[in-house]
Structure formats: C-alpha cells, structure tokens
Amino acid sequence: MDLSSLIAISRRYGRDKDYVLLGGGNTSVKDKDIMYVKASGHALSDIDESGFVRMSLPRLARIWDKTYPADKDEREDAVLADMMACRCEGETARPSVEALLHSLIPFTYIVHLHPALVNGVTCAQAGKASAEALFPQALWIPLVNPGYILAQVVREEMAVYKKVTGTVPQVVLLQNHGIFVGGRSPEQVEAAYDAVMSKLARHITRLPHLDARKPEKAKVAKVLEGLSAFYGKDTPFAVLLNKELETKISDKDSFYPLSSAFTPDHIVYSGFKPLWIGNEIFKARVDTAAAVKASVEAFEQEHGVRPKVIVVQGVAVFAISDKAMDLFTDTIKVAAYTESFGGPRFMDDDQIEFIRTWEVEKYRVSVTT
CATH class of the missing domain: 3.40.225.10 (Class II aldolase/adducin N-terminal domain)
Structure with missing residues (x-):
C-alpha cells in the first residue's frame, strides 16, 4: 500500500x-x-x-x-x-x-x-x-x-x-x-x-500570557548552583519566566493550576508533578544552593524519582531539559484554557501512578530520549 x-x-x-x-x-x-x-x-x-x-x-x-x-x-x-x-x-x-x-x-x-x-x-x-x-x-x-x-x-x-x-x-x-x-x-x-x-x-475566554520576563540573575545563579550539585554540571537546565508564571508562582495557592499532571504525556516528559521550593531559601544566613539541593533530594527520597521540573517561588521555573520545559509550557497553556470550562482537573492519583509504573511508557521514554 x-x-x-x-x-x-x-x-x-x-x-x-x-x-x-x-x-x-x-x-x-x-x-x-x-x-x-x-x-x-x-x-x-x-x-x-x-x-x-x-x-x-x-x-x-x-x-x-x-x-x-x-x-x-x-x-x-x-x-x-x-x-x-x-x-x-x-x-x-x-x-x-x-x-x-x-x-x-x-x-x-x-x-x-x-x-x-x-x-x-x-x-x-x-x-x-x-x-x-x-x-x-x-x-x-x-x-x-x-x-x-x-x-x-x-x-x-x-x-x-x-x-x-x-x-x-x-x-x-x-x-x-x-x-x-x-x-x-x-x-x-x-x-x-x-x-x-x-x-x-x-x-476560549482567556489566552495564556506567554510574554517572556527576565528572572533575577543572582537568584537564578544560586538555584542553578544547587541543581547542578545534585543533577550534575552537564545537565542542560532550561529556565522559564513569563507573564503567566509571574502570577502563578507568587505563592503555592496561585500555583495550584500547574501543580500536577493533566495527561500521560505530561507525566512522561515533565514528570507527574513539579517540585515547589518556597522563597525562604533566599533568607539571610540560608545557603540557597544547599537548600535547593536538599529539596531535590527530599523529593527523590519521597517519590522514588527525581523531579523534572522545579519551581522556585517568585523566581522562575527550572527544567532538566528543553523537552521537559516544552511539556511544562503545554501545562501552562492547558491550565489557562481550562478556565473557560470550569477550571483545571488533573488526572486522578491512581491513573498517575499507573502511568508512572507502566512498562509501555517506560519503553516509550527509552526509545525517544
């Protein structure tokens, strides 16, 4: 044929x-x-x-x-x-x-x-x-x-x-x-x-506001220092801040529409949920890089996997690759569009767990990365 x-x-x-x-x-x-x-x-x-x-x-x-x-x-x-x-x-x-x-x-x-x-x-x-x-x-x-x-x-x-x-x-x-x-x-x-x-x-009553914003360089540098200490210096971190995120990462309640997985693809490429790190890591006498590294270690210990997306309150979103950031950006778009239809509804916990442990998706990752 x-x-x-x-x-x-x-x-x-x-x-x-x-x-x-x-x-x-x-x-x-x-x-x-x-x-x-x-x-x-x-x-x-x-x-x-x-x-x-x-x-x-x-x-x-x-x-x-x-x-x-x-x-x-x-x-x-x-x-x-x-x-x-x-x-x-x-x-x-x-x-x-x-x-x-x-x-x-x-x-x-x-x-x-x-x-x-x-x-x-x-x-x-x-x-x-x-x-x-x-x-x-x-x-x-x-x-x-x-x-x-x-x-x-x-x-x-x-x-x-x-x-x-x-x-x-x-x-x-x-x-x-x-x-x-x-x-x-x-x-x-x-x-x-x-x-x-x-x-x-x-x-659609509202489009996502994806206009780029410049995050604070000094804070980004400290976060990347902590992430590199955990993931390795060769990890190609992507950093994102836009008008939509300026509002969404201001506090944990505002971040809720981006806090979990909408679809199987999001789980596969950007993780089943992002790691949230509060802005207390920037307080005086706090070693910011060490605090970031400790937060990532705690996530891995609790969930058995490393986070693919890390959100730092009031600063920016960090992803372990451009692929992970692409899917997280898709999450931002989906969340904005859901506002026209009653707001976000994530996958249920049992479906998320099924995808995380499904041999089929592990195979798909192995042949596309």
Missing part, C-alpha cells in the same frame, strides 16, 4: 506545536484486513514508511474474545504479547499502545493528537458538559487507564452510541488525554480538526 497520504498528514500535524509536542500522537490507515499504525518511539514530525507497523485487523479483533488477568501488570503483559502477535509477518517494530483503539474506529484514516486547546476541555472540571454542548456528535470517554482498558471502554461506548444514533462518531474526546479523529480521507480528518479547533478558539 502507498503510505504517502498517511505520512503527509502525520508530518503535517507532527510539525505543528499547536497539535503535537515531541513524540506525542499517533496515526493509522486501514486497507482491507491490514492496518498500518505508528510504531512506538517514532515522532510524527519526520516519520516515513519505517515508522509504521503492519497489523492484522482480524487478529486484533480476536483479542476481544479473550479473558485477561485481573491483575493490571499481568493483564498488560498479556495484552502486549497478543498485540505483538497481531503484527504481520516480517514486522519487528513495536506498535503504538493505542493500536487496538485505532483498529476499533471504523474509518480509513485515524489521527490521534493532544492539542493544548482540546485538552483545555478534556482536562477541565466542566469538560464533559462543555464538550457535549460544543460537539454534540462527538463521543466523550471518561478518565480510565490507557491501553487495553481505554480501548475496552471506547469499544463499549461506541456500541451504545451506534445503537442510539445509528452512526459511529468521527470525533472521540478522551478525558485528560486528547482526541481521536477519523475520516475516509486525510481531507475529512483535516476538516474535522479544523472545525473542532476553530469552535474551541471562539469559546
């Missing part, structure tokens, strides 16, 4: 930061009994034929005839093994974890993305009600663990939708995750995305 159309639409969205950041998102095309789906670890921005896996749709359909273990780790291992067995002969790449979900949606082309504007709705307190009002023909999926469980819920909800309406939804909105759009052609997919994004843009 000629994959040029799938490659073109994948790159079109993959190169637009309003739709995709880093390795997020995945795409597919169906041709009779075969589905080509993005392989895990490939970025949409520069994907080519080698970035897709051929999978058997009949074999994928037979997964629903199986009963899997109740234990989540055993279930995920078993589902992964069955998914790998659904690859066509000669395929060696690992398919996207959402391959099973792609196979369920009966459109030729599927494009799954995580635009901040869309997640302003999917990550909002009034997200479901707002989505139903704005997009009455879309299917809303509540927050559930990704992978097999998500595909199972979508399968059940699509059956109900079809029974009620006699049709299948072209747009599926996933709470605290993103959006799936299907179409018979790339043009249909693009038209649907344009309609969703333009309607959301008309209903």
Whole structure:
C-alpha cells in the first residue's frame, strides 16, 4: 500500500506545536484486513514508511474474545504479547499502545493528537458538559487507564452510541488525554480538526500570557548552583519566566493550576508533578544552593524519582531539559484554557501512578530520549 497520504498528514500535524509536542500522537490507515499504525518511539514530525507497523485487523479483533488477568501488570503483559502477535509477518517494530483503539474506529484514516486547546476541555472540571454542548456528535470517554482498558471502554461506548444514533462518531474526546479523529480521507480528518479547533478558539475566554520576563540573575545563579550539585554540571537546565508564571508562582495557592499532571504525556516528559521550593531559601544566613539541593533530594527520597521540573517561588521555573520545559509550557497553556470550562482537573492519583509504573511508557521514554 502507498503510505504517502498517511505520512503527509502525520508530518503535517507532527510539525505543528499547536497539535503535537515531541513524540506525542499517533496515526493509522486501514486497507482491507491490514492496518498500518505508528510504531512506538517514532515522532510524527519526520516519520516515513519505517515508522509504521503492519497489523492484522482480524487478529486484533480476536483479542476481544479473550479473558485477561485481573491483575493490571499481568493483564498488560498479556495484552502486549497478543498485540505483538497481531503484527504481520516480517514486522519487528513495536506498535503504538493505542493500536487496538485505532483498529476499533471504523474509518480509513485515524489521527490521534493532544492539542493544548482540546485538552483545555478534556482536562477541565466542566469538560464533559462543555464538550457535549460544543460537539454534540462527538463521543466523550471518561478518565480510565490507557491501553487495553481505554480501548475496552471506547469499544463499549461506541456500541451504545451506534445503537442510539445509528452512526459511529468521527470525533472521540478522551478525558485528560486528547482526541481521536477519523475520516475516509486525510481531507475529512483535516476538516474535522479544523472545525473542532476553530469552535474551541471562539469559546476560549482567556489566552495564556506567554510574554517572556527576565528572572533575577543572582537568584537564578544560586538555584542553578544547587541543581547542578545534585543533577550534575552537564545537565542542560532550561529556565522559564513569563507573564503567566509571574502570577502563578507568587505563592503555592496561585500555583495550584500547574501543580500536577493533566495527561500521560505530561507525566512522561515533565514528570507527574513539579517540585515547589518556597522563597525562604533566599533568607539571610540560608545557603540557597544547599537548600535547593536538599529539596531535590527530599523529593527523590519521597517519590522514588527525581523531579523534572522545579519551581522556585517568585523566581522562575527550572527544567532538566528543553523537552521537559516544552511539556511544562503545554501545562501552562492547558491550565489557562481550562478556565473557560470550569477550571483545571488533573488526572486522578491512581491513573498517575499507573502511568508512572507502566512498562509501555517506560519503553516509550527509552526509545525517544
């Protein structure tokens, strides 16, 4: 099959930061009994034929005839093994974890993305009600663990939708995750995305204020000294202060809309939550660098991982890489957009813990870093 159309639409969205950041998102095309789906670890921005896996749709359909273990780790291992067995002969790449979900949606082309504007709705307190009002023909999926469980819920909800309406939804909105759009052609997919994004843009009451601000050099230097003492001097720290953050990092209450994870991508790339360091580290007779290092050590001891984003009250946000900062900036955008739909709603603690320990996401990190 000629994959040029799938490659073109994948790159079109993959190169637009309003739709995709880093390795997020995945795409597919169906041709009779075969589905080509993005392989895990490939970025949409520069994907080519080698970035897709051929999978058997009949074999994928037979997964629903199986009963899997109740234990989540055993279930995920078993589902992964069955998914790998659904690859066509000669395929060696690992398919996207959402391959099973792609196979369920009966459109030729599927494009799954995580635009901040869309997640302003999917990550909002009034997200479901707002989505139903704005997009009455879309299917809303509540927050559930990704992978097999998500595909199972979508399968059940699509059956109900079809029974009620006699049709299948072209747009599926996933709470605290993103959006799936299907179409018979790339043009249909693009038209649907344009309609969703333009309607959301008309209903946003406030845009994030991302105008750059200059943090205090002396304080930044002291913080970086402490961070380098813990992470190492070669760590490429990114430092950010903008108009939005000037307000958000003034105190811990103001910081709440940025204090946790909105989606799985945020957990993977910028951590399940930032480390907050109060401005008491700048008091007289306090060794600021030592206090920063001690705060990071305490975070790692409590949570078992190092923070990827560190917020210093009244100073700036520090990230261990540009990638981590890109996703934290996305958090800033999503938080601002949620204000139009009832305010922020983070992922639940159990979903956050699932993502943190999920083998699939550990694999994705290993092949994209």
